[in-house]
Amino acid sequence: MKLIRDVFQDFKKNKVILFMLIPAVLYYFIFMYVPMAGIVIAFKRLDYAAGIFGSDWVGFDNFKFFFMSGQAFNVTKNTFLYNLVFIVVNTSLQITVSIFLSEMRNKYVKKTTQTLMLMPYFISWVVVGAFIYNIFNYEFGALNTVLKSLGLESVDVMGTVGAWKYILVFFNAWNGVGYGSIVYMAAITGIDKELYEASELDGANIFQQIWRITIPSIKPTIIIMILLNVGSIFRGNFSMFYQIIGNNGLLFNSTDVIDTFVFRSLMKTQEVGMASAAGLYQSVLCFAIIMITNGIIKRVDSEYALF
Numbered sequence: 001m002k003l004i005r006d007v008f009q010d011f012k013k014n015k016v017i018l019f020m021l022i023p024a025v026l027y028y029f030i031f032m033y034v035p036m037a038g039i040v041i042a043f044k045r046l047d048y049a050a051g052i053f054g055s056d057w058v059g060f061d062n063f064k065f066f067f068m069s070g071q072a073f074n075v076t077k078n079t080f081l082y083n084l085v086f087i088v089v090n091t092s093l094q095i096t097v098s099i100f101l102s103e104m105r106n107k108y109v110k111k112t113t114q115t116l117m118l119m120p121y122f123i124s125w126v127v128v129g130a131f132i133y134n135i136f137n138y139e140f141g142a143l144n145t146v147l148k149s150l151g152l153e154s155v156d157v158m159g160t161v162g163a164w165k166y167i168l169v170f171f172n173a174w175n176g177v178g179y180g181s182i183v184y185m186a187a188i189t190g191i192d193k194e195l196y197e198a199s200e201l202d203g204a205n206i207f208q209q210i211w212r213i214t215i216p217s218i219k220p221t222i223i224i225m226i227l228l229n230v231g232s233i234f235r236g237n238f239s240m241f242y243q244i245i246g247n248n249g250l251l252f253n254s255t256d257v258i259d260t261f262v263f264r265s266l267m268k269t270q271e272v273g274m275a276s277a278a279g280l281y282q283s284v285l286c287f288a289i290i291m292i293t294n295g296i297i298k299r300v301d302s303e304y305a306l307f
Contacts, residue, residue, distance in 0.1 A: 041276040062277035065269070071261060076234070076285075079257040083233040086172050091226060093177045095218070098184035099210055117178030128171060129243030161254050164245070168255065172240060180225075187221040188214060223297065223304045230293050234285040236260065258282055 011018060037052075042062055044055040066072050097117065104110040135142045136157040144154040157163055195213050204212065236257030245255050262278040290306075298305035 038276070039280060041273055042280045043277075044273055046272045058273070062271070062273040063281065065265065065271070065274045066262075066278050066281065069265075071256070074253065075256050075258050075261045078255065079234050079236045079259075082168065082236065082257065083229075085169055087226065087229045087233070089169055089173050090176055090180060091222065091229075093173055094180040095184055095215075095222065097177055098181040098188055099214055101181070102185060102188045102214075103206065114178070117181070119178070120175045121179040123175070125175075125239040125243040128175070128240075129246065132167070132171070132244055133246075158248060159250050161251060164251055164255055168240070168244065171244065172237070175240070183225060184218055184221060187218040191217045220304055224306070227290065227293060227297070227306050231286055231290040233289055234258065234282050238263065 041052055041055075043057055043059060044052070045058045045061075046052065047055040050056075101110055101114060104113070133141075138144060138154060138156050138158055141157075143157065147154055191214065195217075196209055199209050199213060236259040238257075238259040241255060241257055241260050242263065245251050245260070258278060258281075262275050266272070266275045294306050
């Protein structure tokens, strides 16, 4: 009874905040938790007439296409390594950009720079894919047109496998660094200005202030953002990979991620259960990696862990 009474009193005390929370709770319940019932598709042969729950069970047969294709390890490795590089590069650039912008004193230059850096985030990957194709196309691309005009030989970038690893990392950073730096800028804005004033009196220069005050102060934010990104480390950015690489078979081995591989397989086989099985496989891997990462951080410093 005491527990019920305490819960009722807490609800009465914070009823305004709890009512404001209702839309978010409903959103996640309807669009995140209710669809989880669809996991059963991964273990069924979907019959549209019978429906999801009326279809026949096939056990783990839907997982066989993925693991027996010979590409399971390769696309899993690509997904993990690309996302790992994206996290390292983007986080480093976002922190650098946020510190750089926070140190700007001219507000007009600062706002202009922020706007220009934020714009790529709102550009569709379809547009970016067309842009890249028109730059690197062997016959009429802008790059080879310039090289020909200078009397140099054309470069077959579209067929150079090694180059696309760097191209993908570059365009991922170009797209996300401006938007991602907003969180770190907000964290920097919350740092007590008296700390900087005291350091100036002690003779600290701007680089010492950044290293001794700014970075340690936003450390919790950095760790939380990394943990959130690690949670989707086995989920490839389908739009980016598919629109940039397209159907260039020469690049599949080094650029295919789980999402693009499953999509192409789904287009050929039309088996929804197989795609659902791959999605469940990704979710299990993501859950495992975030639990492991959070456990390591909790052992090092429990204050920075998510739970």
